[in-house]
Amino acid sequence: LGGIVKEPPMHIVHIAVEMAPIAKVGGLGDVVTSLSRAVQDLNHNVNIILPKYDCLKLSHVKDLHYQRSYSWGGTEVKVWFGKVEGLSVYFLEPQNGIVWKGCVYGCNNDAERFGFFCHSALEFLHQGGLQPDIIHCHDWSSAPVAWLFKDQYMHYGLSKTRVVFTIHNLEFGAHFIGKAMQYADKATTVSHTYAKEVAGNPAVAPNLHKFHGILNGIDLDIWDPYNDKFLPIPYTSENVVEGKRAAKEALQQRLGLKKSDLPVVGIISRLTHQKGIHLIKHAILRTLERNGQPEFHGSDIDVILHRTFLGHPFSCILEMNVVLLGSAPDPRIQNDFVNLANQLHSSHWDRARLVLTYDEPLSHLIYAGADFVLVPSIFEPCGLTQLTAMRYGSIPVVRKTGGLYDTVFDVDHDKARAEAQGLEPNGFNFDGADSGGVDYALNRAISAWYDGRDWFYSLCKRVMEQDWSWNRPALDYMELYHAAKKY
Numbered sequence: 001l002g003g004i005v006k007e008p009p010m011h012i013v014h015i016a017v018e019m020a021p022i023a024k025v026g027g028l029g030d031v032v033t034s035l036s037r038a039v040q041d042l043n044h045n046v047n048i049i050l051p052k053y054d055c056l057k058l059s060h061v062k063d064l065h066y067q068r069s070y071s072w073g074g075t076e077v078k079v080w081f082g083k084v085e086g087l088s089v090y091f092l093e094p095q096n097g098i099v100w101k102g103c104v105y106g107c108n109n110d111a112e113r114f115g116f117f118c119h120s121a122l123e124f125l126h127q128g129g130l131q132p133d134i135i136h137c138h139d140w141s142s143a144p145v146a147w148l149f150k151d152q153y154m155h156y157g158l159s160k161t162r163v164v165f166t167i168h169n170l171e172f173g174a175h176f177i178g179k180a181m182q183y184a185d186k187a188t189t190v191s192h193t194y195a196k197e198v199a200g201n202p203a204v205a206p207n208l209h210k211f212h213g214i215l216n217g218i219d220l221d222i223w224d225p226y227n228d229k230f231l232p233i234p235y236t237s238e239n240v241v242e243g244k245r246a247a248k249e250a251l252q253q254r255l256g257l258k259k260s261d262l263p264v265v266g267i268i269s270r271l272t273h274q275k276g277i278h279l280i281k282h283a284i285l286r287t288l289e290r291n292g293q294p295e296f297h298g299s300d301i302d303v304i305l306h307r308t309f310l311g312h313p314f315s316c317i318l319e320m321n322v323v324l325l326g327s328a329p330d331p332r333i334q335n336d337f338v339n340l341a342n343q344l345h346s347s348h349w350d351r352a353r354l355v356l357t358y359d360e361p362l363s364h365l366i367y368a369g370a371d372f373v374l375v376p377s378i379f380e381p382c383g384l385t386q387l388t389a390m391r392y393g394s395i396p397v398v399r400k401t402g403g404l405y406d407t408v409f410d411v412d413h414d415k416a417r418a419e420a421q422g423l424e425p426n427g428f429n430f431d432g433a434d435s436g437g438v439d440y441a442l443n444r445a446i447s448a449w450y451d452g453r454d455w456f457y458s459l460c461k462r463v464m465e466q467d468w469s470w471n472r473p474a475l476d477y478m479e480l481y482h483a484a485k486k487y
């Protein structure tokens with residue numbers, strides 16, 4: 001065929017505890033679904049093995065049906081099958097109830113529950129005679145797959161199979177992760193810079209020879225402003241101004257913000273230390289000031305303002321709206337934000353809105369309706385928020401760390417670094433972890449918005465046209481899977 005070598009399809013099985021949109025907690029769930037779809041689109045066979053939680057969003061599962069059951073670990077494990085976003089998913093439901101807890105994480109024996117799930121997933125492959133080329137496991141929660149496979153299953157009919165392990169966040173379960181790194185044939189993490197940042201970690205350092213950074217992408221079908229039922233009008237880079245204006249109005253209306261032509265800064269985040277909570281609060285409280293003068297003198301807010309910013313007076317702050325969509329797994333942090341929200345809302349403060357739940361539809365409207373999306377993470381393995389923001393024509397304002405550093409190039413400072421990637425600058429960034437850093441980036445962003453709207457809109461158009469999809473990363477993963485097979 002004229003030199004065209006057709007790659008034979010590979011069979012890849014993900015064993016994971018999260019999958020968007022049916023059991024998503026964070027970026028890991030997005031990656032499992034969208035990486036699988038991208039690899040399947042390259043004509044490979046992909047399956048996912050997931051716990052059949054009682055909290056699965058079943059409305060997103062097509063043709064769910066019971067297949068069979070097997071005995072393992074002193075219980076019966078029921079196997080269900082269904083399609084999610086066009087992917088074939090096996091759901092395992094051990095009848096001992098370990099996945100009937102009303103949540104994905106949050107039980108005090110999560111490690112034990114997921115260890116049981118990992119083991120029963122390998123047993124499922126073994127008993128079903130399935131011999132995938134690659135088993136791909138993720139983070140501490142399916143890390144046990146790596147060693148259980150090598151110690152127990154590799155020698156029982158699965159000798160062709162290789163194990164790939166991805167670290168989405170080293171913060172969680174470093175002990176498990178170190179052991180999986182040791183046993184896996186290949187290991188990855190989700191950006192080059194994060195791979196460098198964690199290279200010295202004892203969980204990673206001994207196995208750098210098989211460790212690679214591959215950037216995450218976003219799923220262009222799931223995140224598509226031209227085909228998004230949560231937006232008032234569809235848009236592409238061609239009508240970005242009109243599309244975003246309509247989305248901003250809808251957002252302001254939905255959140256009870258005064259309809260105004262102010263720049264809107266969106267924040268969509270888990271509220272944890274990693275995400276830079278103090279910097280998020282700083283951005284919210286900035287809206288209390290206008291042109292250097294505290295505009296509001298209510299006692300509560302004043303106390304917060306002065307306590308938080310003593311020694312850091314704002315200078316000449318331009319007006320803006322801040323919209324936060326976030327929730328905190330730690331009830332103390334959640335409470336803290338609920339109190340802040342109550343204070344702001346009860347004083348009729350109309351420039352900041354805090355929505356402290358998990359709300360996927362609202363996240364779409366914020367990505368579209370915001371002018372800027374702020375991601376001030378203290379560390380960030382890859383980050384999907386800034387990529388999704390760009391897909392919707394919002395300009396990322398980020399802290400220079402991990403994947404944020406690899407994907408956001410400052411319009412003032414990073415022209416050469418962007419060019420080296422074949423890109424044009426696409427956002428604003430800052431160093432440091434204090435409020436001065438956020439101010440530095442936000443001031444430049446907001447001023448640019450006020451100074452030159454045409455320039456700003458051309459930037460929105462530009463970021464929409466950059467490719468942050470899985471197209472390239474999926475090819476990198478295929479190369480890695482092939483390398484693992486030769487291992």
Ligand code: ADP
Nearest residue numbers: 026027269270325326357358359363383384385
């Ligand atoms: P992480 O996995 O560390 O939470 P990522 O940036 O990789 O961070 O992924 C976060 C994902 O979760 C994004 O898709 C973001 O839109 C979504 N998200 C975070 N918080 C919320 C929320 N409160 N409501 C809706 N979506 C959210």
